Amino acid sequence: MAQLPILAITAGDPAGAGPEITARAFANDSVYEMCRPVVIGDPCMMQQALVCTGLNDQIRIHVIEDVKDAVYEKSIMNVYDMHLISDPSEIELGKISKEAGEAAFQYVVKAIQLAMADEVDGTITNAISKEAINLAGHHYSGHTEIYADYTGTKRYCMMLAHNDFRVVHVSTHVSLREACDRCKKERILDVIEMADEVCRDLGIKEPKVAVAGLNPHCGEHGMFGREEIEEIEPAIAEAKEKGIQAIGPCPPDTVFSQAIGGWYDIVVCMYHDQGHIPTKVQGFVYDRERQQWNAVAGINITLGLPIIRVSVDHGTAFDHAGKGDANELSLLNSIEYGAKMALSRLEKRG
Incomplete structure (x- = not known):
């Protein structure tokens, strides 16, 4: 001991x-x-x-x-x-x-x-x-x-995990309106790097880091928003130049199912609920008949701390x-x- x-x-x-x-x-x-x-x-x-x-x-x-x-x-x-x-x-x-x-x-x-x-x-x-x-x-x-x-x-982010399902957040406890404003290349790149680092700390030698889009269909080439084009894609490109297997932008409506299926080791999410909802759907199991929780699983880790x-x-x-x-x-x-x-x-x- x-x-x-x-x-x-x-x-x-x-x-x-x-x-x-x-x-x-x-x-x-x-x-x-x-x-x-x-x-x-x-x-x-x-x-x-x-x-x-x-x-x-x-x-x-x-x-x-x-x-x-x-x-x-x-x-x-x-x-x-x-x-x-x-x-x-x-x-x-x-x-x-x-x-x-x-x-x-x-x-x-x-x-x-x-x-x-x-x-x-x-x-x-x-x-x-x-x-x-x-x-x-x-x-x-x-x-x-x-x-x-x-x-x-100064440089930190939140990670949630349930078994081998992992997500990290570009923003957390701010309004949705402010969260959109915080989707900037520099911050997204920082979170991608921290996601890669924690996976390596957990023994994953070559982490696959999926990066979720912000808008529906990842903006549909600018029709539903330009954050993917102007902020997210440039961050992914720079992460790749640093040797990180950053993949995306990935449509948020499918990326989590793919992560559960083992396509990715971690998903970079743009705001609080984008990452929290799929994690809790995975880890929180409610028994309808008994009207009580069978499981309340999952964890929260702060990355970037000493x-x-x-x-x-x-x-x-x-x-x-x-x-x-x-x-x-x-x-x-x-x-x-x-x-x-x-x-x-x-x-x-x-």
């Missing part, structure tokens, strides 16, 4: 299902086989989550103030005590609040600090509420922007908080991806 990467796992919004999802993940022995995990949160909330999920007899919390004090054994959950919540009654489950937002934000900041100081080899994030962290006075539109700010990163950040690809699940039935599959997927990336980076360092 000493050779496994140390991963900091944030508890997410304490009013959401993040603590319970974390508890359920720790009940899976594979977590300890993939990494040495440390939860960043408050022990009282994690203890409440263990009771709520019925796992308090199987998993014991080990409170730490320093990563060096962690004990990596199955059935032990190391919790890095943030001293933000002393009693679970301070947080109303399922409700947005600035108190919960402040805690969730500080969990993320601490994980970043530990990774930047090389005390952990990667970070895994549970969901936060954008509204709650903004109520707490931290004006960010999501994890990606927090990580970029606190690591001083540290590893992998996240669940779902929200805070406020409606599941306190019920103990939230699905942990996305978190397990995130830990697996994060551990794989961390091992790759550790091997490159020698």
